[in-house]
Amino acid sequence: MKLVIAIVQDQDQNILSNAFLEANIRATKLSSTGGFLRSGNTTFLLGVEDHLVDEVLDIIKSCSESREQYISSPIHLDVSLDISASYPIRVEVGGATVFVLPIDSFHQF
Ligand code: 2BA
Numbered sequence: 001m002k003l004v005i006a007i008v009q010d011q012d013q014n015i016l017s018n019a020f021l022e023a024n025i026r027a028t029k030l031s032s033t034g035g036f037l038r039s040g041n042t043t044f045l046l047g048v049e050d051h052l053v054d055e056v057l058d059i060i061k062s063c064s065e066s067r068e069q070y071i072s073s074p075i076h077l078d079v080s081l082d083i084s085a086s087y088p089i090r091v092e093v094g095g096a097t098v099f100v101l102p103i104d105s106f107h108q109f
């Protein structure tokens with residue numbers, strides 16, 4: 001059995017939840033925050049039998065879109081203490097960031 005951890009953009013979480021439901025795949029959804037953009041994203045936890053891992057990865061891939069986001073560069077002072085204006089920096093986010101981990105044991109009490 002494997003633990004699949006998938007971090008997706010909030011805009012994709014609903015369609016991905018529905019796809020898991022349709023495929024009868026169990027998932028837990030957590031609200032999370034990206035450390036870099038500090039904006040909300042969604043983390044799915046899935047305990048998956050080995051033979052279903054590829055199917056789960058295909059579903060995640062098909063439901064996760066890559067998007068561009070812009071962040072403001074920090075305003076900084078140069079040597080002459082002039083304040084430089086901030087400017088937008090383009091960042092490509094996603095589709096999905098996925099980790100697949102082995103599970104030592106699985107219990108439901
Ligand atoms: P964030 O940390 O908010 O990162 C959003 C996007 O910003 C990233 O998209 C990447 O394009 C860019 N980015 C992140 N750190 C950067 C840095 N130090 N310098 C320049 N650009 C940077 P993704 O790579 O698609 O990641 C989307 C979200 O997935 C991340 O949101 C984070 O929540 C999670 N994530 C990505 N890699 C991870 C990792 N190795 N471990 C844990 N979480 C990760």
